Amino acid sequence: MRRAKMTGCDSCDFWGVAPPDAPGHPWHDTSVFKHKFGGERVDMISTLDRVYDPVAYEDYGAAQRRRRRG
Numbered sequence: 371m372r373r374a375k376m377t378g379c380d381s382c383d384f385w386g387v388a389p390p391d392a393p394g395h396p397w398h399d400t401s402v403f404k405h406k407f408g409g410e411r412v413d414m415i416s417t418l419d420r421v422y423d424p425v426a427y428e429d430y431g432a433a434q435r436r437r438r439r440g
Contacts, residue, residue, distance in 0.1 A: 371407075387411065 374382065384404045388395035390411075395401075421427045 382407075382409075 371382070384407075386397065387401035387404055388397040392398065419427070
């Protein structure tokens with residue numbers, strides 16, 4: 371961060387924070403840390419996945435669903 375500032379950067383995209391009304395969100399603690407840098411929250415449209423391998427993508431999705439269920 372210091373090096374970026376020294377080289378003239380005046381903004382940084384930390385990509386993603388928890389919703390402000392969700393203290394139990396998995397990103398809550400990380401979001402608290404990010405907010406200490408100041409700045410402002412900017413909401414943008416969601417990212418999209420480009421699928422090159424449908425079978426591998428389905429395996430990934432299944433693994434994510436299992437992880438969320440615990």
